[in-house]
Amino acid sequence: MKTLAxxxxxxxxxxxxxxxxxxxxIPVFDADATVRRLQGQGGKLVxxxxxxxxxxxREGAVEREALSAAVFGRPEELAALEAIVHPAVHHERTRFIVEHGDAPALLFDIPLLFETGGDRVFDEVIVVSAPADVxxxxxxxxxxxTAEKLDHILARQLPDGxxxxxxxxxxDTSLSLTETAAQVDEILAGLGLGRSA
Known part of the structure; x- marks a missing residue:
């Protein structure tokens, strides 16, 4: 099995x-969607x-705006939140791997892959990119x-380059959807995975 990030x-x-x-x-593990589920109605992290x-x-779910306000611009509070969320996401990822043990490849959609040092555990790393203005x-x-929120988010992320x-x-996602899909097909073909669906 090939693991793709x-x-x-x-x-x-x-x-x-x-x-x-x-x-x-290709089965996809979406880290953000997993976090939303864990923090959503009845989620185990709530x-x-x-x-x-x-x-x-509120009402059995995390209020994303309230939580964001609690950690915005406060590194120690953000670290405390990450200490709660990251282990839970890792557990869900392990479960996903076991459930799809017979797949030829798995794709892991992980926004902060490089920032958390997670890139080392994958066979291949795929980066989506577009010009800064796009x-x-x-x-x-x-x-x-807002522009302020965006700048704060970008400050926490490794630069695109x-x-x-x-x-x-x-x-390159600044191209048409057809051209973007062709790039996906090219990567899969290069990995010997071809088009399986």
Whole structure:
């Protein structure tokens, strides 16, 4: 089994590219979606987060804005949150691997792959990338996003150029969806995985 990591800065098109891999029969583990599930209605991290960050949950789910406000610009609080979330995500990832033990390859969509040193455990690292102006335009179009929030997020992420330099494969998502999909097919063919769906 080949393990593939998919990463890239905010707004670079990870979700779109992950869906393309999934459509080709590659099981995808989405770290962000896992966090949302763990922090959503009835999620197992909800009471733990409420205990550490009082007032950050409501009606059995984490209030993302309230939690974000509790850690925004406070590195020690962010570290405390990560100490709760990261082990739980690791556990879910291990379960995912076991469940898909017979797959020829698995794709792991991990936004902060390089920042957490996680790239070393994967066979191949794929980075999605687009020009900075395209990235800003995409992200600032999201509900509730501001230039200040974006700058704060980018400050925590390795610069795009460094990610591209450390990648085994780079997918340019500023192109059309058809051209982006062709890059996915090229990577899979190069890995001997071909199109399985």
């Amino acid at each position: 998919l990463t890239g800065s905010i707004g670079m098109g990870k979700s779109t590219v992950a869906a393309m891999f999934a459509a080709r029969g 009471p733990i987060i409420e205990q550490r960050f009082p007032g950050s949950t 990235q800003r335009q995409r992200v600032l179009a999201r509900p509730g996003m 460094e990610k591209r330099a450390r990648a085994d494969h780079v997918i």
